[in-house]
Structures are given as C-alpha cells and as structure tokens.
Amino acid sequence: MKRGVSVLIILCIIISLSACQGKGSTIDEKAYEETIIRIISPYTQSNSDALTASFCEAIKQAQTKFPQYTIIHNAINTETYKDKIKINMAANEPMDIFFSWTEGFLEPFVNKQLVLKLDDYIVDMDAPFEDERFSKFEMDGNIYGIGMGYWYGVLYCNTELFSEYGLELPKTWEELVEACLVFNKNEIEPFACGLRDIWPGHLLVCQLMLQMMGAEAYHDMAKGEIPYDYNTMEIVGDYVLELVKAGAFSKGSFNKGNDDAALEFFSGKAAMFFNGSCHSKSAQAEAVRGKIVAVSFPIVKECRYPTDYIGKYSTGLCVASSTPHPKEAAEVALFIAEQAAINQGSLTMWEMPDNAQRLNEVEQEIAAIAEKGTGWGNNYDVVLPSRKGTEFLNAVIKLYKQESDGKIFASEAAKIFK
Secondary structure (H helix, E strand, O other): HHHHHHHHHHHHHHHHHHHHHOOOOOOOHHHHHEEEEEEEEEEOOOOHHHHHHHHHHHHHHHHHHHOEEEEEEEEEEHHHHHHHHHHHHHOOOOOOEEEEOOOOOOHHHHHOOOOOOHHHHHOOOOOOOOOOHHHHOOOOEEEOOOOOOOOEEEEEEHHHHHHHHHOOOOOEEEHHHHHHHHHHHHHOOOOOOOOOOOOHHHHOOOOOOHHOOOOHHHHHHOOOOOOOOOOHHHHHHHHHHHHOOOOOOOOOHHOHHHHHHHHHHHHHOEOOOOEHHHHHHHHHHOOOOOOOOEEEEEOOOOOOOEEEEEEEOOOEEEEEEEOOHHHHHHHHHHHHHHHHHHHOOOOOOOOOOOOOOOOOHHHHHHHHHHHOOOEEEEOOOHHHHHHHHHHHHHHHHHHHOOOOHHHHHHHHHHHHOO
C-alpha cells in the first residue's frame, strides 16, 4: 500500500512539473539551448599551403577560447567550395561563419543581404575598422568581413637546377623562355602548374596584365569604369601561348591540381612554380632549404609598371546574416582570423606578438619583393563577379591547350567585359 502511494506522489510531481513548463511557463527554454557556431571553409587537410594548417589550428584555439560554444568546422576542397558556398547561400542552409574572397566574389552575396554588417560588432570588440584588416571587405560604407593575411604572387625557383644547366634566374621574358627551352630539352619540367584547377594558370595572365596596364586600370577595367583594352589582352594571350609552345607546361599539368603541382616542385621535379607566398613554409622546409628562392616575375618589353604585382590581400572571414548568433559568430570570426595570421607567423596586416614565429629566409625574400610593390591586383577570378570570373578562366585555359591565340583570347575576353 505504501508503495502505491509513493508511485502516485511521483506521478503527481511529474504532472505538476510538466504543467509548470507548459504554456505560460516562466522558465526560459532558450537558456538551455546549445550555441552552435558553424564554420565553412576551403581549408581541408589535403591543402599544401601554410595557411591551411594555421587556420585549422586557429579553429582548435577557438574551441578552447570559447568553451561555451560548440564550434563545428566544415572544410571543402577549394574548387568545390566556390560552388558549395553559392548553393548554401541560395538555399539559406545553416551557417554562421564562412570563408570568402573579396571584391567580385563577395559582392553578389552582399547585394542580396546575405552577409552580416560587422561594423557595430567590431566597435564593441574595440577593433578599429579603419585599418587594412577590414578595408578590402568594405562595401557601401559597411564592413562585411575580416582579413586574415597577405597573399603575394611570386616565382619560386630551384637554384640547383638553374645552376646545373648554366642558367641565371630569369629577370626578363626572353630569359624565361630560354630557360624553359633548356629545361624541356633536358627533360626537366620547367613549370609545376596545376591546370586541372585552371586558376593557377590565370595567375600568369593577371601578372602580365598588371605589368602592362598597372593596378589601377586593371581593377577599373574589371569594374567597367574604363574601356576594355583589347590590344593588351591580345599581347598577353600571345605571351602565354609563346611560353606554352616553349614547353613550359607538360601535358600532365592538366591532370594535376594546385596541391599536386606544389608537391612536384618542392620535391625537386620542376624548375619553377609561380604561385602564392602561402607556400613559403614549404619553400623553407628542411628537404629543400637553400635550394629554393622567391623572385619577382620576369619583365616583358611592354612593361610600364615593373613594380605592380599580383596579390596582397584577398581572403577573410564573413558572417552570414541568417546566423541566430550574430554577436557570438562575429567574436569567433575575429579571433580565428587573428590567430590564423599569428599561427602562420608570416606576412600579414595583423600585429604580431613578441613570441610569434619570425620570417624565414624565403619569407624575407618575399617581403623584399612586397616592399617594392607600388600597385597590387587580386586574381581576376576574385576581382570579377563569379560568372564572369569562371568565363575568364575558361578563356585562359584555351591558351594552355593551344586552342586559341592572342586574337581569339582578346575577343573572348571582350565579351566578358561588356
């Protein structure tokens, strides 16, 4: 009998508690909800650049720094990411922080009000937003992203291979073509280039455009603020085709992605690699220490802007306007962007602490190149709006496949710039 009474009492308590938590409850259910911060980026562990490891380490540091949040990082291959982020945005899929390139890549998302304005959150965190950490992400007078670091386009050269075949490091286009002919004749791949990804090939096109046009016109033409420069584009196309015909890029280049090409170069199987400063750690690694140097890209005779270079600042973190946790997401994004830069210990707009890694020899060479820079241009697949960027890449790859020449390339590009 006593047991029955006890059961009855317990049932009454349960019913009573249920009633208290029903309609009109004074209990704040949100207080028990878990705060989840979802991050999406192209920094997969398969990427070879130094920023990948630095970014992934920053994620771990954020998980320690903010134990009150559950931080989930979804990393996707770079080329897949470019499409995935557009799909996510269009479908309004759950996402708080996302990686983005600046300019033309980000602008459509901003125009559709899919990106959170960070101005007020940055001010609250006592982070002055008039500095360069935020300048490239400023649109319509508002801040939409946080920069992580600089990216400089440089020509990495294997000095042992150049010395073995009696070649000087190329300073002019003619010297570059001659080096390619010599290496090709001796069955050494002149350039490691991941043309399967296409974008590594267009870095050369962009650098040549910057040499001839200058950074200001380079950007103004992309925005349609000045007329299309057909003559320059034709010359650029013919230069690329000349290098291709000199055997600079093997047929196997079309089967390699950028990471494959980096591995090929840093394992000593190619003489040159035109890519970003994000590979500086690989260039300084024990296995290649002393063999790899970073230099400016060789100059063509039409060059009018010898110190205008590709790169500097094109990536960062943004917060989706649909996030249920805007303040928390902004706080985490700011922390990760800063820590990723510090972890890399390289060239960045962030103030480095005293215990940060020092610049290695290759990074010092890159810093010297950057110091000479008077104008900078981002990759055209970033500068141009997404669809036009893709069309530009497709026009470029035809040069590498010898399916077009300068005239055809200039004509195809003209349609993109209408």
